[in-house]
Amino acid sequence: MNLRVKSILIFFCFLVLSFGANAKSGDQIRYLPVQDSGRIKPFDTFAKETLEIIYGKKSYKPDQNAKPIEAHWVVLTWMLAPESWVNRPLFEVTYFEVLEKLDLEKGKKYYTGEELFKTEKFGNLMQELANKKESKEKLTPYFQALQRLENQFYVFREIASGRLLAVLPRPDATQWFSVSELPIEIQPYFLEISKNVATFLGATAEGKNIEEAGQSLDQAVIKFQDAARRFNPEKYEAARKTKTEVIYNKIHPFRWAYVFYLLAVLTLLYIWIRKMSGGMGLAWTFVSIGFLIHTLGFGFRVYLAERPPVSNMYETVIWASWGAILFSMILEKVYKFRILLLGGSLVGLVSLIVADVAPAVLDPSIQPLEAVLRSNYWLIVHVMTITISYAAFMLAFGLGDLGMVYYVMGREKHDDTIQKLTTGVYRSIQIGVAFLAPGIILGGIWADYSWGRFWGWDPKETWALIVLLGYIIVLHARLVGWLKNFGMLASGIITFSLVIMAWYGVNFVLGAGLHSYGFGAGGVEYVSIFVLLHMMFVIYAYLSQKSQKTNS
Numbered sequence: 001m002n003l004r005v006k007s008i009l010i011f012f013c014f015l016v017l018s019f020g021a022n023a024k025s026g027d028q029i030r031y032l033p034v035q036d037s038g039r040i041k042p043f044d045t046f047a048k049e050t051l052e053i054i055y056g057k058k059s060y061k062p063d064q065n066a067k068p069i070e071a072h073w074v075v076l077t078w079m080l081a082p083e084s085w086v087n088r089p090l091f092e093v094t095y096f097e098v099l100e101k102l103d104l105e106k107g108k109k110y111y112t113g114e115e116l117f118k119t120e121k122f123g124n125l126m127q128e129l130a131n132k133k134e135s136k137e138k139l140t141p142y143f144q145a146l147q148r149l150e151n152q153f154y155v156f157r158e159i160a161s162g163r164l165l166a167v168l169p170r171p172d173a174t175q176w177f178s179v180s181e182l183p184i185e186i187q188p189y190f191l192e193i194s195k196n197v198a199t200f201l202g203a204t205a206e207g208k209n210i211e212e213a214g215q216s217l218d219q220a221v222i223k224f225q226d227a228a229r230r231f232n233p234e235k236y237e238a239a240r241k242t243k244t245e246v247i248y249n250k251i252h253p254f255r256w257a258y259v260f261y262l263l264a265v266l267t268l269l270y271i272w273i274r275k276m277s278g279g280m281g282l283a284w285t286f287v288s289i290g291f292l293i294h295t296l297g298f299g300f301r302v303y304l305a306e307r308p309p310v311s312n313m314y315e316t317v318i319w320a321s322w323g324a325i326l327f328s329m330i331l332e333k334v335y336k337f338r339i340l341l342l343g344g345s346l347v348g349l350v351s352l353i354v355a356d357v358a359p360a361v362l363d364p365s366i367q368p369l370e371a372v373l374r375s376n377y378w379l380i381v382h383v384m385t386i387t388i389s390y391a392a393f394m395l396a397f398g399l400g401d402l403g404m405v406y407y408v409m410g411r412e413k414h415d416d417t418i419q420k421l422t423t424g425v426y427r428s429i430q431i432g433v434a435f436l437a438p439g440i441i442l443g444g445i446w447a448d449y450s451w452g453r454f455w456g457w458d459p460k461e462t463w464a465l466i467v468l469l470g471y472i473i474v475l476h477a478r479l480v481g482w483l484k485n486f487g488m489l490a491s492g493i494i495t496f497s498l499v500i501m502a503w504y505g506v507n508f509v510l511g512a513g514l515h516s517y518g519f520g521a522g523g524v525e526y527v528s529i530f531v532l533l534h535m536m537f538v539i540y541a542y543l544s545q546k547s548q549k550t551n552s
Helices: 003-019 027-031 043-055 071-080 096-101 113-117 120-134 141-161 187-206 210-231 233-239 242-251 253-274 280-305 313-335 339-357 376-410 415-451 459-479 485-494 496-510 524-551
Strands: 033-036 039-042 166-168
Touching: 027 043, 027 071, 027 210, 027 242, 033 043, 033 233, 039 043, 039 242, 043 071, 043 141, 043 242, 071 141, 071 187, 096 120, 096 141, 113 141, 120 141, 166 210, 187 210, 210 233, 242 253, 242 280, 253 280, 253 339, 280 313, 280 339, 313 339, 313 376, 313 415, 313 496, 339 376, 339 415, 376 415, 376 459, 376 485, 376 496, 376 524, 415 459, 415 485, 459 485, 459 496, 485 496, 485 524, 496 524
Parallel strands: none
Antiparallel strands: 033 039, 033 166
């Protein structure tokens, strides 16, 4: 067994031992099954998602120097003692025009419920939002900010009243009983949880009898779960995956994956800068560990959602970055250029970081499928095929970026590396086209099955075709000699803007068409700046290499 394989096995043993250990005292509350957003999830997930809606983060920090408080304790205290949160800066509001209309102090990020909701101005804003919704027009960023404020108010109010936390399956309906609706025979069990939560938080604050209080709380939660299971054994069986989901939340596999991609990038950069002949074994080890953890994350989501994890923007970004790493590893094995693995690692690193830090735009929560998507067969053969083609185009984009860097540094000095990158871009585009073309055809077959027509010039369909034609033009231009090295590298960057439009723009900018299940909002300004900066970088690299030719 070689060193790389040993390193990977040792890491995974460490991962299992770290996160597979028994939960600490007082943690049983995190495993409590809750019905929310059309599925059964652990209270741990429910609390994190709820806190993120209101606070923008998955843990609460009372002040800059304080230790973060975990989401499940925060959300529980909203319900048990909502009055204690009235004057705490809890609600995240950042949109300038909203702050201006509420006459709030600028420069802050968090505001109290008193500041936001107990004024006539808040009522006026909600009426303005209601009028906009009635018009059926697409919401502008201002109205999106108002809608989030409305959601924050609603969620906090419903949690505080006990109406939003659904913990007991009904015998005669799909919707579970909320805490405020619990049958009389079940109420004492939940009341016992409430008392023990208060005792445990008090013990934690005083630093006394924490273990004992935690064990009492755990026992209260287990007794409630036993009572709920007796109340409706068949429906409570749907909660069997909550422990696995809490482990998934604890591990946060995609964050671990990009940590190892970062280590791979740093290793590869060091090898290139020092012009070392060795060191690739270490780089391959880091990439391999990151890729396996990335795959583990997919395994978790497939098991929890019981479907391929490609139903929203977050999942497709994670899937495409996985594909980009896979294709870079394959191309690196074939060509042994070293630079191809660097390009793939950079793409995987950046994509996973963006997915991790932008939950408002890329929602990481596991949601039930829209009715039109409830076919695992078509999700696999159409959606996964289309998005894996985006992975290859993403890799071509990353390699094109590296190529522009080398042109700026000096084309003649780095001609060999530029040639290698050009080969990588060309092969990546070929792989992308090989997946995209059948993906579009399969999508047409699914459209005929679902909507009764093969092709209807829906915006999503149209832009997928534009992407395919754009990349086919690039391949043919290279084949007949119209595109030299610079042109090929630049095309890898410029043509990716078509992918961004088909992938992100149709859903988040146009917001039109039959593919409405993928629509979202936010991030338009950041994506626009991203595209513009890369266009400017290509122009700068072109002028730079022209200048180098003139000087030589």
